[in-house]
Amino acid sequence: MAPSTYGLSRQWQRILQRVPSLLDYQTDADLVHHLAAGQTWLAHCGVSSELECIVPVVGGQHGIMSVLMALLQPGDLLLAEALTYTPILTMAARLDLQTGAVAMDDDGVVPEAFEAWCREANPKAFYLTPTLQAPTTVTLSKERRARIAEIAAKNGVILIEDDVFGPLKSNKPAPLAQIAPETTIYVASLSKAVAPGLRVGFLKAPTKLASALHQSVNLSVWMTPPLTLEVARRLIEDGTAGELTAQQQRIAKHRQNLVQSILGIEAVPNLSDGFHVWLPLPEGWRADVFSSECARLGVHVSEGRSFAMNASDAPEAIRLCVSHEANEERLKRGLEIAAGVLQQKPIGSSMKI
Incomplete structure (x- = not known):
């Protein structure tokens, strides 16, 4: 749903003054302000992060594709909930990944079904949307989240937590990335919660995986557009977001x-x-x-x-x-x-x- 323009116009003149520098390549120093805004947005979503673990992306979908490109090789097994975000199968096919469906019930993905996949196959990653699940809208309980995190850690499976709808959910359980920060890549975006045309997102990665994700983003777009990052930064910092x-x-x-x-x-x-x-x-x-x-x-x-x-x-x-x-x-x-x-x-x- 496109929001009203409330709170937006007050930033445009300030942003326009910075356009020349924002249209150039950015240094690490330039990016610190954007990473700090990402840190604030992640905290708003319930996830704490060091700046070096944050990777800006062009929305959640780009973030997911960047994760798959960075961490999985052709032939690797990617798990997802039996009903899932539609582009996942297309992404997997493009990257020549095997896929597996993890069974669900009325309360969301079933931890025992995930455990069975880990026991019988060798999954590399498990993509899931624990909050306002796409498409069923179910929000996974804290007990199931804890169990999934435990299974992933035991079996060396990377969890890819898509939480683009998370900010819309009141009183949601703690994200997997907060429960299991060393085994979870968290995908956040402003597109669903703030404005659909604001294609800005942030990945929160385990420290050991952040470099690979930065390289994957560089490969796909070189850098997340500084101008849109600046818009997002200002909306986050002044409370408009x-x-x-x-x-x-x-x-x-x-x-x-x-x-x-x-x-x-x-x-x-x-x-x-x-x-x-x-x-x-x-x-x-x-x-x-x-x-x-x-x-x-x-x-x-x-x-x-x-x-x-x-x-x-x-x-x-x-x-x-x-x-x-x-x-x-x-x-x-x-x-x-x-x-x-x-x-x-x-x-x-x-x-x-």
């Missing part, structure tokens, strides 16, 4: 309540703090048929199979995104259309497509 995050939280809660009021508490019994809703479909509905019917009526939803590591494990579920539509009346109309489809008898679900 925090204010905009709080605004996003309020909007997300409002829209979650809107979804539940229109689709019904039976369809959406639990609300998350984010901008997505995971909707298991009633018996008889197939996700592809439901999605097609919604699209015919002008509403686009994501099918569960879009997020499945293994197509055979794809649930008959859809994901609703309630962040991009700025006009709330249009959003309401879209939700009413989805609710109407949900109330229909399944259309052609018995047919083979």
Whole structure:
């Protein structure tokens, strides 16, 4: 959800005065201020870090790709939750990585399933989103986090913790990176919590891996653009980033309540703090048929199979995104259309497509 311009304009004149230097190559001394802002943002996310362990990136997706490029070799095994962030499989394919799906239940990824992979194979890394999980919106309990951290440390597996949605979650458990800082690479970003067009993120790495991540970023973009880093720095330091995050939280809660009021508490019994809703479909509905019917009526939803590591494990579920539509009346109309489809008898679900 794009935020209002509150708090933004007061920084533009100051930034413009620095444009000439920000358009040049940066020295280590120049980057210290940006790293310090990253340190502040990470602390806001619940993670403490030394400056030398922070790596600026061009948003979370670039950060994830940089991690995979830095630490995994062709043929290495990358684990992810059975339902996961869609680009992960594409990234793995580009890098010629093997992939494995770690089973989930209603409470998120199952630690015993992760342990079984470690026992039966040789995973190099485990990518997961413990907070507001993509796509299910589940937030992993502190007990499961502790168990996953323990298993990873015992088996020498690197945890890649994607926490770009973390700042939207109130009262979330401590991040894995805080529980197990020597085995976890933490991915933070301002794009989800502050503004989608602000493509700035920060990796927090174990000390022994920071150099490799810096080299990977250098290989992909040489340096994270100083101008956008400067924008992020000033928004973080003057408190505007925090204010905009709080605004996003309020909007997300409002829209979650809107979804539940229109689709019904039976369809959406639990609300998350984010901008997505995971909707298991009633018996008889197939996700592809439901999605097609919604699209015919002008509403686009994501099918569960879009997020499945293994197509055979794809649930008959859809994901609703309630962040991009700025006009709330249009959003309401879209939700009413989805609710109407949900109330229909399944259309052609018995047919083979």
